[in-house]
Amino acid sequence: MIKEELIKSNPARLVTLPQIVKVREHRLLDDVDIEVIFKSAGIWQLYYAYLLHTGLRAGDVAMLTYENINRKKKTIINYIRKSRRMHEIPLSDTLIQLTPDHRAKAPLFPSLYAVNENSDGKIVTNEKRLHDRLSKPRKYMQAILQAAERLKADLHSFRVTYNNQLRDLGLSDNDRQILMTHSSSRTTQIYTHPNMDLMREYINKLPDPTKNVSKT
Numbered sequence: 001m002i003k004e005e006l007i008k009s010n011p012a013r014l015v016t017l018p019q020i021v022k023v024r025e026h027r028l029l030d031d032v033d034i035e036v037i038f039k040s041a042g043i044w045q046l047y048y049a050y051l052l053h054t055g056l057r058a059g060d061v062a063m064l065t066y067e068n069i070n071r072k073k074k075t076i077i078n079y080i081r082k083s084r085r086m087h088e089i090p091l092s093d094t095l096i097q098l099t100p101d102h103r104a105k106a107p108l109f110p111s112l113y114a115v116n117e118n119s120d121g122k123i124v125t126n127e128k129r130l131h132d133r134l135s136k137p138r139k140y141m142q143a144i145l146q147a148a149e150r151l152k153a154d155l156h157s158f159r160v161t162y163n164n165q166l167r168d169l170g171l172s173d174n175d176r177q178i179l180m181t182h183s184s185s186r187t188t189q190i191y192t193h194p195n196m197d198l199m200r201e202y203i204n205k206l207p208d209p210t211k212n213v214s215k216t
Helices: 029-038 042-054 056-060 093-098 126-146 156-168 173-179 196-203
Strands: 075-080 083-088 115-117 122-123
Touching: 029 042, 029 122, 029 126, 042 056, 042 093, 042 173, 056 075, 056 126, 083 196, 156 173, 173 196
Parallel strands: none
Antiparallel strands: 075 083, 115 122
């Protein structure tokens, strides 16, 4: 019971809720961001380059093997976990030059690759382990941006940037949707863009973020 002679007014009358500022981490990376990231990318240079030049999700790039890459056709054929089907996408000249010519069925990024063998003997992605491992390149990238006093971003920002760069080059919404492996009802066949040469022409117009960076 409140004694009015002790409390003359409501003490909570002037209380306000804290202001919540939402930080959009999936933001577009500008030219300065990309230059800063690749200048200090170190061991993650190839991984970041694949994110930027394929538009694939971070987990799908992490699960790539050399077997997925057809250097002769200049394409990647890979299972996309979200759409649950195989996709064939063009491989840019930049990525072909950066990627070692490895013939074994080995992962491109061994430190990120996360698989289990189930009871049927099938190899499946260990999603929890993959999620944990992806924190390494994500935190590394965020530390680079923070040190350069740039806004926070995450690995999905490469996908956002890829989409916007292709849009600015004039690639249609439908073509970008196919390139970015958005979902479809067909799940049992490899989906290849009907005009792969056109798609490759566009992705080869994308700037090479590693051209001024040592490729050792």
